[in-house]
Amino acid sequence: MLICLPPSEGKTPAPDGGAPVDLRALAAPQLAPQREAVLDALATVSARPDATKVLKVGATLAKEVTRNTALRTAPAAPATDVYSGVLYAAAGLGDLTGPAAALCADSVRIFSGLWGVVAPQDRIPAYRLSMGVDLPGVGRLATAWRPHLADALTGRAAGDVVVDCRSAAYLAAWKPTTTGPDAADWVTVRVVRDVDGQRTVVSHNAKHTRGVLTGHLLRRAGAPPSSAEALLDAARELDGQVIGTEIGTGLSYRMVEATLGDAAGRARSGPRTLELVIA
Template sequence: MLICLPPSEGKTPAPDGAAPVDLTALTAPSLTPRREKVLNALAEVSARPDATDVLKVGAGLADEVARNTALRTAAAAPATDVYTGVLYAAAGLGDLTGTAAARAASSVLVFSGLWGVVAPGDRIPAYRLSMGVDLPGIGKLGTAWRDDLAAVLDARAAGDVVVDCRSAAYAAAWKPRTTGPDATDWVAVRVVREHDGKRTVVSHNAKHTRGVLTGHLLRRAGAAPTSAETLLAAARELDGQVIGTEVGTGLSYRMVEATLHDATTRTGPRTLEIVIA
């Protein structure tokens, strides 16, 4: 099992005085040359007057963008402490112990416009850079990372199941091979809400539900899934359970069912659809 996560949009800075990032200690050290180039380009862009426009963030995040100019010396913390959005809160990656923590270390990767991928325990500073950015000196990050990530991840994913919780921008950086001798069982996770007999795609609740699924896959007592079918069986263990609370109303919602859908293209993912209500 390989669980692919997007980073949280906001990042929590590490405590003052913590050691800075060591690029050579990050997961997949073969990505270091690309990480160096992106890091340098980001620092240069972030010092420009139009930095927030180039990085596609609001003017109110100017201070966070300014931090990008000093990431090599900034305090770093485990990725589980830096990424603190809805998905991560629901998954509780930083609270894992024992077998669950070991499973996370070997099977969870967070995709990043700056680092390519990091594991939960990799120490990184807080930064601002989306995979959807066209970074001067580098180009579109989803394209720039593609060959480097394929060289690292294709072999890791071969013969296994990829549980894809990424958004489209991050999925563009690496697409598992679904054909050939090194094929991967690629499964994208989609969340829909059922109300009055109709099912609609949701956003906030989708992130939370993907986090719940991630936490369940890491904590459950059974063996880790190795195929789309065993992934479906593991997900169905949550059927009927209350898994979250609606933002605004405070009403709880539960998982109704999980179903597996075939890929719509020969090289695309199958879809694990999770219904909440």
């Protein structure tokens, strides 16, 4: 099992006094030269007067952009502490112990416009850079990272199931191979709400639900799934459970069912879809 997660948009800075990032200690150390190039380009851009515009963030985030100029010396913390969004709160990756923590370290990879990909316990500083940025000196980040991530991840995914919880911008940086000797069972996770028999795609609750699924796959008893069908069986263990609470109303919602769709097209070169239905 390889679980692919997006980074959280919001990031919690590491406590003062922590050691800085060590690029060659991060997962996939072969990415270090590309990480160096992106880090240098980001520092240069972040010092420019038009930095927020180039990085596609609002003016209210200018302080976070300025922080990008000193990332080499900024204190670092485990990625599970830095990424603090809805998905990560629901998954509780930093609370894992024993076999679940070991499985998390081996099976979870977090995609990043700056680092390419990191493991949950990799120590990184808080930063501001989306994979959708066209970074001067590097180019479009998804395109720039693509060959490097293919080298780092395709072999790891081969013969296994890829549980893909990423958004489109991060998916563009690496797509698992679904044919040939390096083929993986690639499954994207889609969350829909059932209201009176009508199913609609949800956003905020989708992040939370993907986090719940991630935490469940790491904590559940038994061998981790290695195929799409085994993933479906594991997801169905959540059927009927209350998995979250609506912000604002305080009403709880539960998992209704999980279904597995086929890849689009005759060649089945794309992902299958695990659809999680909540109500």
